[in-house]
Amino acid sequence: MFIDSIILHNYRAYKGHNETLFKPDKKNIFLIAGNNGFGKTTFLTSLVWCLYGKLMVDVDEKFRRDINDAQGYKNYARQSLHKEFANLVDSCHISVEERRQIVRNGYSSNNEYIKGIAQYYVEVSITNVFIPSIPCRTITIRRTYDYFLDIESIEVLIDGQVNELAKEVGYDIFINDFVLSKDIAKFFFFDAEKIVNLAEVKSIDEKRRLSIAYSEVLGIKKYEDIKRNLENLRLKFRKNAGSTISKTKLDKLTYSVEEIEEQIRIKETERETIDGEIQKYRAE
Incomplete structure (x- = not known):
């Protein structure tokens, strides 16, 4: 998968139409540099x-904190329109009745000017994506937010056309399943701070999520799923082939x-709590 182009239109600090093309010459490596506060993190965000919308909270804890600080996703999205616009x-002096008309029927020629200044979007074009049963050269994803109407929309085009299968599945599910899973997105969108955070992971829950992400990236998960399915089939055949006494004994075991695994999970949680108390007492 290769990113072909990225367009930021009135998104935060990026005023107007800003397009970045990634045309590989000899090496498919691009460096984006700039001083602090000049939009590198915004570009990454x-x-x-664009890919995940309100589901971006599942990609990284940073996005969850940012949305919580904004007191909800709607406020977070509203804050992403360029301040000038x-x-x-x-x-704009719009009456309540006119606003209702726009919400109900969309923008008209009389208020089209509002749409031009109220909407921002991010568009990403991706090439070399393999989608089973769907011929595909380029996928274009555009997510748009209307500041005036508080409405978010997403459009996914495959080779410039709307694909009915992707539309029926749901674009957010389609992106997660066929373009880039949220579980592995953290390994594609990160900065230096994120590298430090990954190195300092301590809690069991974080380690578990990191392990799942590693499995996705390395392709291990597919083999683990096959192994698990084969083990379940083997157990099923054993249950069906065994005597009544053996079946009862196997069910008990x-x-x-399951009981022991549940106890282990409870003890792990208790251990995390105790470790936290120990750190607190040490600090005191």
Whole structure:
């Protein structure tokens, strides 16, 4: 999978239409550099938002904190319109009835100017994506937010056309299943701070999520799924082939294993709590 182009239109600090093309010459490596506060992190965030929208909280804890700080996703999305255009929209004198008409019927020729300043979007074009049973050269994903109407929309085009299968599945599910899973997105969208955070993972839950992500990236998960399915089939055949006494004994053992695994999970949680208390007492 290769990113062909990225367009940021009135997204945060990127005023107007900003297109970045990634045309490989000899090496498919591109460096984006700039001083602090000049939009590098915003550029990275725009990609995550374009692909996942409100589901970006599942990609990284940073996005979850940012959305919580904004007191919800709607406020977070509203804050992403370039400030100059947000001020212009706020200064528009629109009656309540006219607003209702726009919400109900869409923009008309009389208020089309509002749409031009109220909407921002991020568009990503990707090549070399393999989708089973769907011929595909380029996938274009565009996520748009309307500041005036508080409406978010997403459009996915395959080779410039709307694909009915992708539309029926749901674009957010399609992106997660066929373009880039949220579980492995953290390995594609990160900065230096994220590298430090990955190195300092301590809690069992974080380690478990990291392990799942590693399995996805390395392709191990597919083999683990096959192995698990084969083990389940083997157990099923054994159950069907065994005597009544053997089946009862196996059911008891299976139930015991489940109980023990649950106890292990409880003890791990207790251990995390105790470790936290120990750190607190040490600090005191």
